[in-house]
Amino acid sequence: MFERVRARLVSDHSRSRSRSREPTVGLFVDGPNVFRDEFDVDLDDLREAVGDLGRVGVIRLYLDEHATPGLIQAAEARGFEVIITSGDVDVKLAVDATALSGDGTIDRLAIASRDTDFKPVLEHAGAVGVETIAIAPGEYGRSDALRNAADEAVTMGTDGD
Numbered sequence: 194m195f196e197r198v199r200a201r202l203v204s205d206h207s208r209s210r211s212r213s214r215e216p217t218v219g220l221f222v223d224g225p226n227v228f229r230d231e232f233d234v235d236l237d238d239l240r241e242a243v244g245d246l247g248r249v250g251v252i253r254l255y256l257d258e259h260a261t262p263g264l265i266q267a268a269e270a271r272g273f274e275v276i277i278t279s280g281d282v283d284v285k286l287a288v289d290a291t292a293l294s295g296d297g298t299i300d301r302l303a304i305a306s307r308d309t310d311f312k313p314v315l316e317h318a319g320a321v322g323v324e325t326i327a328i329a330p331g332e333y334g335r336s337d338a339l340r341n342a343a344d345e346a347v348t349m350g351t352d353g354d
């Protein structure tokens with residue numbers, strides 16, 4: 194009898210803890226599309242924006258081989274995992290974000306980009322039950338396709354962020 198009561202208490206405690214736990218967020222940043230002269234996006238602002246969405250579980254900055262050492266060092270110092278590809282970063286980012294959306298690692302997927310190539314990633318994540326957030330690097334960097342595919346949209350560099 195005692196074991197049944199104990200098992201039920203443990204089960205109830207686990208269930209209430211899982212309901213109240215903060216969602217885990219994965220942030221995937223398309224570096225070449227976000228860190229451009231025409232946008233005033235800061236690594237700290239991105240980290241803060243995603244921190245407001247839940248517990249940061251994965252935070253990655255995707256860069257190509259032309260990235261400056263200063264940007265790489267700054268990102269790593271702020272807790273970003275830096276992924277450098279020899280070509281277009283879109284494919285690597287899309288594959289990684291899709292994989293983590295499907296394996297239960299994250300509850301919320303945030304993609305910082307203005308590139309509509311990531312629309313299918315957001316749609317897939319939504320289809321498997323992951324909440325999605327499209328983060329635009331600025332008012333002129335906002336993609337209507339990404340904003341419409343995501344559950345939520347954030348524009349950096351505006352009074353609302």
